[in-house]
Amino acid sequence: MTNPRTNYALAGAALFNPMAAMYWLDVARGQRPGIGLAFVGTAGALCAGLAAGPRQHPWRALASGFAAAAGAALVGWALRHYVDWVAGQIEAPVASVEGHDLLLPAAAVCAGAVGISALVGRTPEQYIEYSGKPGDYRWIAATPHPAQRWLAWSGYLVHQLASWGCIYAAQRQQLRYTAALRRLNWIALAVNVGGVALHYLQSHYTYDGLARDVPEGSALGSVSFILMMALALEAPRRGLFFGSRKLMPPAELVRFARKFHGYIFSWAATYNFWYHPIDPKPLHYTGLFHTLLLFVQSALIYTKAHRDPRWTLALELMVLPHAVISTLYKRSGLGAMFTFSLLAMFVVNQMHGLGLSKRARWTIGTAYATTVLAYYGLRREWHRLPDVLRVPILEYGVLGMLVLLSLLIRAVRRIGDRQRVVDLTG
Structure with a gap:
């Protein structure tokens, strides 16, 4: 079980990887990748790797970092359809x-x-x-x-x-x-x-x-x-x-x-x-x-x-x-x-x-x-x-x-x- 008193790395992963997904959403909508994506994407991957225990399990930590980065990218592209739907509903009469x-x-x-x-x-x-x-x-x-x-x-x-x-x-x-x-x-x-x-x-x-x-x-x-x-x-x-x-x-x-x-x-x-x-x-x-x-x-x-x-x-x-x-x-x-x-x-x-x-x-x-x-x-x-x-x-x-x-x-x-x-x- 993860130690709930010390694992701030996982808390960082829970923040930075969703943020990276939102930056990937920008990319999916046609914007060029920028420094913001590089920063939060790297931070999210590093936090995910640290949360996996790199000293005891270096390969698992490396895989966790790559999985977090890839997951954020996939979620960002998937969010495009949801955001387009919300945008199309904004001014609908109610x-x-x-x-x-x-x-x-x-x-x-x-x-x-x-x-x-x-x-x-x-x-x-x-x-x-x-x-x-x-x-x-x-x-x-x-x-x-x-x-x-x-x-x-x-x-x-x-x-x-x-x-x-x-x-x-x-x-x-x-x-x-x-x-x-x-x-x-x-x-x-x-x-x-x-x-x-x-x-x-x-x-x-x-x-x-x-x-x-x-x-x-x-x-x-x-x-x-x-x-x-x-x-x-x-x-x-x-x-x-x-x-x-x-x-x-x-x-x-x-x-x-x-x-x-x-x-x-x-x-x-x-x-x-x-x-x-x-x-x-x-x-x-x-x-x-x-x-x-x-x-x-x-x-x-x-x-x-x-x-x-x-x-x-x-x-x-x-x-x-x-x-x-x-x-x-x-x-x-x-x-x-x-x-x-x-x-x-x-x-x-x-x-x-x-x-x-x-x-x-x-x-x-x-x-x-x-x-x-x-x-x-x-x-x-x-x-x-x-x-x-x-x-x-x-x-x-x-x-x-x-x-x-x-x-x-x-x-x-x-x-x-x-x-x-x-x-x-x-």
């Missing part, structure tokens, strides 16, 4: 329903799906021995079902690629944002409903998701990256710090976030969804509800509801109850840290851009600061006060790395442009 009218009914259905998991979810008789170390996943069945690995991975890949195909088709049509739903939105919603139903069945009969093969850190990192990418994506509307737009991320990073955030957010939600089993435990309810709402958001592409700031803020804030309930269930003692640290991001960044008055923002900020000082002061735990900066430091730290990367790419492009000018004038 009953006019506005995206905003779908939000509350969809949230109610998502809550109902969580309720069903609580009533009919399956708990195994015994789990593998839990080490107790932070980051080690504890809900893995001691006796795996013979079909578990095949069903979980095939279900994840089909769900992921079908979702990405909808985004790909929509971007190639250069759609405008409208209030009404297109047939594309209903197709994307059907894809996610089908993926959810498939995972419900797989989890009920075989229990384990991807957690048997990949580490929990990869699942946590995937959904956490949504919050970090949102900083760049929302910067033109709410700035980076307290609504100020004096310090902004590079324009290249903002354009990247706008163009590719759909793929990134869809991957994060889908990968995290298939990582966990549908388990009837309280700490799983909030995470499952949040993931289902992200699927709804994915289906609302190119509608005005998709970028409604109140709706998107609600999706960001759903991280808070899940984090707090998880810490309380695990008795980790980190409930206060997650509460105040995530609320710090709300005060510093997320509440700006909603059209709140300056007085309202000062009131919220003052109430937050007073509550934090009172909480730690009454408990005489001033040494824990810096904990409120953990999430902001992490999110802005990752954003900083993305900024440095975009600046490096800008510098390389400028050097290339100058060299071309020299070649032309010389």
Whole structure:
């Protein structure tokens, strides 16, 4: 059995090989192979090879790498027919329903799906021995079902690629944002409903998701990256710090976030969804509800509801109850840290851009600061006060790395442009 605590290589293969398939889709539609395909294709093949254990089984690792590269190419060419079909259905006439009218009914259905998991979810008789170390996943069945690995991975890949195909088709049509739903939105919603139903069945009969093969850190990192990418994506509307737009991320990073955030957010939600089993435990309810709402958001592409700031803020804030309930269930003692640290991001960044008055923002900020000082002061735990900066430091730290990367790419492009000018004038 693959070690679920250390195999980040397989997690990388699960990301890069589907990405390579999408680049091969470009090739199948007539584009020339570029550096993007070379990078993600090589990364996917290397990760697949590393996951196979090259030290113990070098030939098997080599075969795994080649199989991953070939599989990505074949899937990319096969996706062409699916994407062409979706593109042909985008503007087909349907009953006019506005995206905003779908939000509350969809949230109610998502809550109902969580309720069903609580009533009919399956708990195994015994789990593998839990080490107790932070980051080690504890809900893995001691006796795996013979079909578990095949069903979980095939279900994840089909769900992921079908979702990405909808985004790909929509971007190639250069759609405008409208209030009404297109047939594309209903197709994307059907894809996610089908993926959810498939995972419900797989989890009920075989229990384990991807957690048997990949580490929990990869699942946590995937959904956490949504919050970090949102900083760049929302910067033109709410700035980076307290609504100020004096310090902004590079324009290249903002354009990247706008163009590719759909793929990134869809991957994060889908990968995290298939990582966990549908388990009837309280700490799983909030995470499952949040993931289902992200699927709804994915289906609302190119509608005005998709970028409604109140709706998107609600999706960001759903991280808070899940984090707090998880810490309380695990008795980790980190409930206060997650509460105040995530609320710090709300005060510093997320509440700006909603059209709140300056007085309202000062009131919220003052109430937050007073509550934090009172909480730690009454408990005489001033040494824990810096904990409120953990999430902001992490999110802005990752954003900083993305900024440095975009600046490096800008510098390389400028050097290339100058060299071309020299070649032309010389």
